[in-house]
Amino acid sequence: NAGVMQNPRHLVRRRGQEARLRCSPMKGHSHVYWYRQLPEEGLKFMVYLQKENIIDESGMPKERFSAEFPKEGPSILRIQQVVRGDSAAYFCASSPNTYNEQFFGPGTRLTVL
């Protein structure tokens, strides 16, 4: 049973470009969480999704950031017009139910030049 997959593992973008981060949850998991880890900081909640629904996006910046979890395919975290402050590690986690233990992916390291 494959774990949570994230790709790409490393992503370099120039200011103003778009970044798309993908997360494939563990088989049988329909709940996905996205977290951001800024340099020298801890994990910060961004958004919680179930299939085709955003359940809680209270941790996501209001502008430039969006997330989706379609019926088919991976969850996508999209950052438009990236700025240097978006440079961080982005982790996704999946779980079979709300509030169960979360299984984390390896993360995507985004660097904005």
Next chain:
Amino acid sequence: ILNVEQSPQSLHVQEGDSTNFTCSFPSSNFYALHWYRWETAKSPEALFVMTLNGDEKKKGRISATLNTKEGYSYLYIKGSQPEDSATYLCAFSPDTGGFKTIFGAGTRLFVKA
């Protein structure tokens, strides 16, 4: 503002020592408390999820207790081994209608052989 505090920030122990860390969280609107272990260059790995006041969980040499009335949890490691060196994160899930998981900054444990 919902805040999760962990102490100490870091801890250096000798192999064979027993140790414990503290996680403090808001005592109101409690739903669940999670502990994760995060080794360098890996992803956070779930240790325990606790939901009931007085819960005690154990996995090998690691155990955890929960006091929801006063808002704290302890993680204990008995007979620390070098492979226990990692960052130990706790995370709080409030029962506020949203589903965010709020992580503490972690306790960094170094076990010297």
